[in-house]
Amino acid sequence: MKKVLVVDDDVFILEMIGQALDPSLYECVKCTTVEDALAHMESAEFDAVISDVNMPGKDGLEFAREIRGKGSDVALLMISGEDFGRDKANYLNSICLYADDVLGKPFTRERLLSALDEIIRNRPLATKYS
Numbered sequence: 140m141k142k143v144l145v146v147d148d149d150v151f152i153l154e155m156i157g158q159a160l161d162p163s164l165y166e167c168v169k170c171t172t173v174e175d176a177l178a179h180m181e182s183a184e185f186d187a188v189i190s191d192v193n194m195p196g197k198d199g200l201e202f203a204r205e206i207r208g209k210g211s212d213v214a215l216l217m218i219s220g221e222d223f224g225r226d227k228a229n230y231l232n233s234i235c236l237y238a239d240d241v242l243g244k245p246f247t248r249e250r251l252l253s254a255l256d257e258i259i260r261n262r263p264l265a266t267k268y269s
Contacts, residue, residue: 141259142166142184146176146202147191147218152244156189159248160255173197177205185213187259189251192219192234192241203237214258220244 143165145156153169160167168183170176173194180188188206192199199217206213217238234241239258242250 140164140166141186142168143255144168144170144176144179144185144188145190146170146173146188146194146199148172148194149191152191152218156251159251173199173202176202180206180211180213187214187216187255187262189216189218189255192217200234200237203234207237212262214255214262215239216254216258217241218244218246 141164143160145153145167146169147153147156148171150171153171157167157169168179168185170179173190173196176188176190179185190199190202199219203215203217206215215238217234217240219241220243239261240254242254
């Protein structure tokens, strides 16, 4: 069973992703803040992280930088419903420096599962964030 950390300030999105992940294949841990997610990462190993980009406080890009800055090879899927305005290309390029894939909201269950499977297969074994 793969362990997945899902981070989004929108509880509806957290529940939707949790329901999309087959409980016989994925153990899903849900957090509404980056700070809570980082605490979970310090105490457990995850095969993948699904994180929203735009969140209050520390955002998804800062979260991704911190994860990679600590040397974690966890598979990282970023999700966003934002347009990012004129700086869209620069912002997406920044995200892609850290993330394995980016999904725009709304996305289908099939697209989510396909992207998650792909990034997990292409990453090494789960590593602990510390």
